[in-house]
Amino acid sequence: MKPSSFVRVFTLTLAVLMTTTLAHDALALSLTRGPYLQIGTPHGVIVRWRSDVASNSRVRVGTSPTNLTLTFDDAASTTEHIVQVSGLDPQTKYYYAIGSTTQTLSGGDSNTYFHTAPTTGTQQPTRIWVIGDAGTGNSNQAAVYNAYRNFTGTNPTHLWLQLGDNAYNDGTDAEFQSKMFNMYPDMLRQSVTWPTLGNHDGHSADSATQTGPYYQIFSLPRNAEAGGVASGTEAYYSFDYGNIHFIVLDSYDSSRSVGGPMLSWLESDLQASGADWNIAYWHHPPYSKGSHDSDSDTAMTQMRQNVLPILENYGVDLVLTGHSHSYERSKFIDGHYGSSSTFSDATHVVQSGSGRTDGTGAYTKTGVGVAHAGAVYAVAGSSGKTSGGTLNHPAMYISLNELGSMVLDVNGLTLDAKFLNNNGTVRDYFTMTKEGGTPPQLANVSGLVWQDTDADGIRETGESFLQGIEVRLYSDADTLVATQITNSSGAYQFSSVAAGNYYAQFFAGARTLSPQDQGGSDSVDSDANPADGKTAVFGASAGSSVANIDAGMYLAGGEPQTAQLQDGLNGYAGTADTYVASGKAGTHYGTSTAVLADGSDGSNGRLVGLMAWDVSSIPSTATVTNATVTLQVSNASAGTYNLYAADTAWTEGGATWNGVDPLNNQGTLIGTFQPSSTGRHTVQLNGAGISLVQGWVSGSAANNGFMIVDDGSSDGVDLRSSEYGTQAQRPKLTVNYQ
Structure with a gap:
């Protein structure tokens, strides 16, 4: 063989091997244990998990689920992943996600977080x-x-x-x-x-x-x-x-x-x-x-x-x-x-x-x-x-x-x-x-962050609140005391801090801070300096509650919004979910606390899950930018499950195999997941899925929800339904829009 021919053959063989290896890693990796936390300190924590096949390790960390800006990698290929996260602030809530450098396995949601320890020696609840x-x-x-x-x-x-x-x-x-x-x-x-x-x-x-x-x-x-x-x-x-x-x-x-x-x-x-x-x-x-x-x-x-x-x-x-x-x-x-x-x-x-x-x-x-x-x-x-x-x-x-x-x-x-x-x-x-020591003289500091629609620095009726905004509390000597993230009501609170002098700092991200100290009422104005997000120094005396340390923010071109649709969350009650069985083609299961999917379930035959959400709370003029579905797996499966748009109408109390005819009414594939472990699984909808949700919101597509269909597996999966007793484990549709 000529040298040039050898080079071509060798290069081709190497490329095939590399492509095969990468494809195997991308397709086969799934979570079988964790994540779980070890050795927590004021500045870090160890994050561990187990995967079914070996890969490298990555943990992404941030102060909000959608802003995981810190990355910690371990290049070693392993199924037992142990990643040291370091360089963090004390007494701060951090969100995180785990996986490899090419795939996220879990996290990046409001349920996956840890709190760093307070500075050693400090007295904190x-x-x-x-x-x-x-x-x-x-x-x-x-x-x-x-x-x-x-x-x-x-x-x-x-x-x-x-x-x-x-x-x-x-x-x-x-x-x-x-x-x-x-x-x-x-x-x-x-x-x-x-x-x-x-x-x-x-x-x-x-x-x-x-x-x-x-x-x-x-x-x-x-x-x-x-x-x-x-x-x-x-x-x-x-x-x-x-x-x-x-x-x-x-x-x-x-x-x-x-x-x-x-x-x-x-x-x-x-x-x-x-x-x-x-x-x-x-x-x-x-x-x-x-x-x-x-x-x-x-x-x-x-x-x-x-x-x-x-x-x-x-x-x-x-x-x-x-x-x-x-x-x-x-x-x-x-x-x-x-x-x-x-x-x-x-x-x-x-x-x-x-x-x-x-x-x-x-x-x-x-x-x-x-x-x-x-x-x-x-x-x-x-x-x-x-x-x-x-x-x-x-x-x-x-x-x-x-x-x-x-x-x-x-x-x-x-x-x-x-x-x-x-x-x-x-x-x-x-x-x-x-006795014999000085008990801490404690105070509380709290406030709100709101969406300042007209950017005037004054909170007015009808202006909504902002969730997920990072707020830091510093002593007047510039020592970081603690970090909080605003809740769904735009509120934060630093509880039981030592009496003293402090200032707060607000982090606006892509937003702009409103003008500072406008109007004549401290209860509705924005206290943060637009240049650096810092407030003026204020005193917190023992036993006091210092409120109204607030900030207004705005974003040119429209404010991003998030709708979390889950029965029992913020009064929502618009989920419909059930399953149908080919072996009992005339039976409905609308009151079940579980949604099932299975390729072969004995006398019940094949099982297909159905889910839908009322999206009328989202403005019909909104532009949907992303959508995910969060499912709680109570019985894991080794199989792969596909989410298909449902091309026929159904109701939770009346859906049967005969009525839905699921195998002939499967629409576009909108997502896939592998429920290989119990616990919460978040399914990222693909482009077709996001477009489908857009159609539900605008009214251009019938909102028949989707089907959960096995990919040939006879190892069935059990999911919590909207009737399940624990609210946090019910199915959730999260829609990001502008």
Whole structure:
């Protein structure tokens, strides 16, 4: 062969190989786990996920879902994606999306976000969710989770502590998938979780070598990446969040001996802590008469005898454990390291009473880090099941054989703790406060951002509000305090900031800030300087609420708008959805809480889903610029599903296979998705889909919605319908227009 011929053949072969590889990556990549968050700090977080085939990794981050301007890449090809996000502002809400450099797998929506931690040492309101022995994968676990989600509402969960036995029975990868990742998809993508190893997790893990599913799944700070002293291992570690120091121990698979590596590190770490609060947690409780007895269990006894003297000598405040499948909360105690028969109220109770502010009063400590000043020990091992026991340990103030979780709220030098059962009832609560320090003198700062249609700097009746605008609060010394994003009402609020002097800065993006301080009323004028977005310095005194720190903005050529159409959201009730079955061709399913699609569903035959939205709230003269459909997958499928325009009219209560005749009334293909994991999936409509929505809005096309049709797969998919009880999981059509 001539050299020139060889070159041509080689070049052609290489091009084919490259094209084949790129095509494989583009077509095959899908999400099978996550995203989930690890090692959160004031300036960053680790974002993790799993894909079905190997690819490089990309995380895009920004302060609004539609403005993900920061990009973090890892060029290594892998299915286990671990991306360090860094260089962020403290105490700020960031939205994000994940995928490869060529494909977005998840995120870029209002449900995918995290909050960076506050600057270490600062006193900021902090909410913490605590679960123990949760990983049963059954309705008990789901009920505890749902009770907490309903309880916390829109309040963010800043920290999430898992007290071990996170995945029964053996902590395998498959068990973690079904009993953690599939159970908590929203919590995992929004809040950093900090686990400790339980004995069931440890069946398939080894702390000495840090191997096994537990250590492969979690990224934990062995090198003090989040504060504290480096432990050199992921088996036990510490981290800081604001004015709280957390110590996480391994009570199952690491040496519990005095002078051993873990306890030697523990003392060094506590010596270095200057935090207002020291909270420790691990799996085996030092005090319990639940499903496990701390008088006879070796690990429980050794943790009590060897660990508690160190913790109490450095002024530990709260100890959290699981293992016993119950809730037990101790009195305010110190110095008891023996069996239950040796416990004495007279000797070991530092302050008697309930610890309740509406009862005998809060537990009060004389200062920060004072040795042997009293602590509370709580067993919260009933987040997945209850197992009884005598529940009569004399150190306990209350013991309950009930499912539930703990909720901690730390605000300055006050800690409030609650036990929330699976029905959403607070069954126990107590408060701990500290003297010897100066409690924070707090204030609130709030305002509005509006669409200033006439650009005159004055908010007038009929002018709408702007969502997703970034607002930063700075001290008068130019120190960033916090960042907020305006809500759907154009409002933002900086809650519980220290009294002092501040200014706000508004970021208009493509918009222009309105003229500053126009008219004679501060309640309706724009306070931001158009040159830099900054307001004048204002004072926030203790206990005050500084309102009307506002900004008007406008955009030449028409203001972009977004309509989110989902039943129950902002009073909307215009969704129609159902499915039809070829095997039951005359049956309708309009009241079902699920929409199904399947290539072959036994006696039901082929299943085709139907969805439509009333778009009359969008002006008929609007120009549609984008449209997406968000679907909640409750039963995943390995198949691919296509969205086709429906070319025939149907109603939710009357649609049948015979009436719709879906295989002969499929219109234009408007989108495709692969529901390979449970949770939320956002389908980007293609150009034909956007044009179809434009026709619905303008009235030039009949609004028959679309069909969801399998691509030959007999592995069906189940989607939540508009009748489903949880509003956030109902189908949503998002339309961007001008």
